Amino acid sequence: MNPLLLVEDLAVEFKTRLGKFYVPDGVTFSVFEGECVGLVGESGSGKSVTALAIMGLLPKNARVARGRILFDGVDITSGNDHPRGKKMSMVFQNPLNSLNPNMKIGQQLCEVLEENFKMSKEEARKRVIETMTKLGIPEAEKMLERYPFEYSGGMRQRAMIAMAMLCEPKLLIADEPTTALDVTIQAQIMRLFKQLKSSSRTSILFISHDLSVVSQIADRIIVMYAGKICEISPVKQLFEDPLHPYTQGLIASVPDLKKKGSKLRSIEGNVPSLLDPPTGCRFHPRCNKKLEICTQHEPDEVQMKDRIVKCWLYEKAGI
Amino acid sequence: MGKYVAKRIIQVIPTLFFVILTAFLLMKLIPGDPAMILLGPQARAEDIARFRQQLGLDRPLPVQFLIYLKRVLTGDLGTSLVYRQSVLSLILERLPVTVTLSLCALVIAVSIGIPAGVMAAMKHNSFIDLLVTILALMGLSIPIFWFGMMLIIVFSLELGWLPAVGLGDPTKGLWDVVSHFILPSLALGILSTGTIARFTRSSMLEVLNQDYIRTAYAKGIRRSLILYRHALRNALVPVITVIGLQLGNLLAGAVLTETVFALPGLGKLMVDGIFRRDYMLVQGEVLFTAILYIFVNLAVDIAYAFINPKIRQTYRGV
Numbered sequence A: 001m002n003p004l005l006l007v008e009d010l011a012v013e014f015k016t017r018l019g020k021f022y023v024p025d026g027v028t029f030s031v032f033e034g035e036c037v038g039l040v041g042e043s044g045s046g047k048s049v050t051a052l053a054i055m056g057l058l059p060k061n062a063r064v065a066r067g068r069i070l071f072d073g074v075d076i077t078s079g080n081d082h083p084r085g086k087k088m089s090m091v092f093q094n095p096l097n098s099l100n101p102n103m104k105i106g107q108q109l110c111e112v113l114e115e116n117f118k119m120s121k122e123e124a125r126k127r128v129i130e131t132m133t134k135l136g137i138p139e140a141e142k143m144l145e146r147y148p149f150e151y152s153g154g155m156r157q158r159a160m161i162a163m164a165m166l167c168e169p170k171l172l173i174a175d176e177p178t179t180a181l182d183v184t185i186q187a188q189i190m191r192l193f194k195q196l197k198s199s200s201r202t203s204i205l206f207i208s209h210d211l212s213v214v215s216q217i218a219d220r221i222i223v224m225y226a227g228k229i230c231e232i233s234p235v236k237q238l239f240e241d242p243l244h245p246y247t248q249g250l251i252a253s254v255p256d257l258k259k260k261g262s263k264l265r266s267i268e269g270n271v272p273s274l275l276d277p278p279t280g281c282r283f284h285p286r287c288n289k290k291l292e293i294c295t296q297h298e299p300d301e302v303q304m305k306d307r308i309v310k311c312w313l314y315e316k317a318g319i
Numbered sequence B: 001m002g003k004y005v006a007k008r009i010i011q012v013i014p015t016l017f018f019v020i021l022t023a024f025l026l027m028k029l030i031p032g033d034p035a036m037i038l039l040g041p042q043a044r045a046e047d048i049a050r051f052r053q054q055l056g057l058d059r060p061l062p063v064q065f066l067i068y069l070k071r072v073l074t075g076d077l078g079t080s081l082v083y084r085q086s087v088l089s090l091i092l093e094r095l096p097v098t099v100t101l102s103l104c105a106l107v108i109a110v111s112i113g114i115p116a117g118v119m120a121a122m123k124h125n126s127f128i129d130l131l132v133t134i135l136a137l138m139g140l141s142i143p144i145f146w147f148g149m150m151l152i153i154v155f156s157l158e159l160g161w162l163p164a165v166g167l168g169d170p171t172k173g174l175w176d177v178v179s180h181f182i183l184p185s186l187a188l189g190i191l192s193t194g195t196i197a198r199f200t201r202s203s204m205l206e207v208l209n210q211d212y213i214r215t216a217y218a219k220g221i222r223r224s225l226i227l228y229r230h231a232l233r234n235a236l237v238p239v240i241t242v243i244g245l246q247l248g249n250l251l252a253g254a255v256l257t258e259t260v261f262a263l264p265g266l267g268k269l270m271v272d273g274i275f276r277r278d279y280m281l282v283q284g285e286v287l288f289t290a291i292l293y294i295f296v297n298l299a300v301d302i303a304y305a306f307i308n309p310k311i312r313q314t315y316r317g318v
């Protein structure tokens, strides 16, 4: 089966005053139809940049330097003629800043349908009300006339999700959609995503720095570190038998998930600078299993049944 | 909304009071006997005495102020000593010229400043951006006097395209009136053009970096719609306030412009009043201009509230 989204050896180059750097730096993964893929990694590992590259919305100082992005069999790497707003949409982290403060929510939503699907005002309005109601916004008709500042944080995020779902996209990218919200609201929004996942055909790329959040919804999980992929694995195997030392560290630092009462352990050391990344395996300065070769040479991808891992410990096993 | 307007109007009262007090004290700063100074050295003693009584100069200071306050509130700004005419009527005669000049200058400033600022922001760090920034700075620092003279030299004396000074004659048709306002409006408008261009540029740059612009792009709608409906509309909200405040600056700048172009407006009246030591006239005009300034700002604030949904919704239905 062909994947809905195929990201191949994607590298994004940033030009800054301090110099050039690449993040992500050669990532390859795919998302299949109806699948929910989680993307986890520490802050700064390049999750958002990867998402923006897929959406064709990289900031001005960034460009795709290598690799390609195929969506529905079409190369969308250049960002021109992009299916965003039609077959692909995105929900951002901060729902307040992500809505136009001086425009009614209704207008902001209807716009998508009027512009991209040439619907009449009435048709669009009807669809928007339907979608908002389905996403748990009470009295949608009244809420249409309100401005973002009149919405609570949770309602704003629901409106953002409604905006993304209006076009019934094939792919929904959710970049830390719950991080900016209160804990109770977070749970509600997670429930909403789970409901979306089971009720629609939409594939989801769900991004979070929090492995426990991603594991609630994802079928497969991609673990990223400093712009590189460490491991891709179905969620169950990832928790039962994490292959990559970084994944092992992440799982050990998730409280109460594996063993009840286990002590919270975090990975020693800091995220490396992307301007001058470590040679060899980027994780080696923090890895407690590193081999001699790790500091010099980057490990290749090793395919192990339905899993992929990039670590010298598995080079032999895969062959 | 009505409640908001009422609140703003009430807030203006202390400012007004303070302005009137200042105008009152201004007269007290003139050294010597005000009655004598006001009437001139040749005045007869009985005239001076009558005048003192008229102005209440023989009463204690607070009482004098109350009398003055009452006069001002009933629209009496005193009588010009030179023109022997009520100051208010003199002002109202000249006001249309000044207002027309200021509004024309504002129209020029807005219609050049906003597009220039938007263009500079959209081509951030390009040649156009640099050009707009330099021109705007020049506009801000050119003295009206000098620029006005230059305009006269180039467009009237050298090219002979436009009249140099004075007011047009309505009996000679519309063009005669309009053409007399072009150079003064340009001279006066250049300053605000720079301010508005710079402000529009920075406001637009800020808005273009906002998350909601990224959201608009993520929606896949047309770029022109993103720039106009999402970026420009938001960027203009703070610019409106600046434009309003410019109106005050323009009224002040009109003094110089009217002098250069010999236009019979408020500014010229003021300058003439100063040269002829017409203290009553100057006091009345200072007060009038200050009050005008306050009300222009009030109007700007209220207009701002109408375009700002946050204020509008907060006071919805009241």
Ligand SMILES: Nc1ncnc2c1ncn2[C@@H]1O[C@H](COP(=O)(O)OP(=O)(O)OP(=O)(O)O)[C@@H](O)[C@H]1O
Binding pocket: A014, A016, A023, A041, A042, A043, A044, A045, A046, A047, A048, A049, A050, A059, A061, A209, A274
């Ligand atoms: N516009 C930009 N200019 C320069 N550097 C940038 C820009 N955007 C992102 N970066 C850098 O790229 C790296 C990856 O950023 P990214 O936002 O993808 O991280 P992330 O994994 O999403 O982290 P977080 O969990 O904090 O969202 C970071 O080091 C960041 O500093």
Ligand code: SF4
Binding pocket: A244, A245, A246, A281, A282, A283, A284, A287, A288, A289, A290, A291, A294, A299, A310, A311, A312, A313
């Ligand atoms: S390649 Fe080496 S350093 Fe990197 S994670 Fe594996 S063992 Fe550790």
Ligand SMILES: [Mg+2]
Binding pocket: A047, A048, A049, A175, A176
């Ligand atoms: Mg991010």
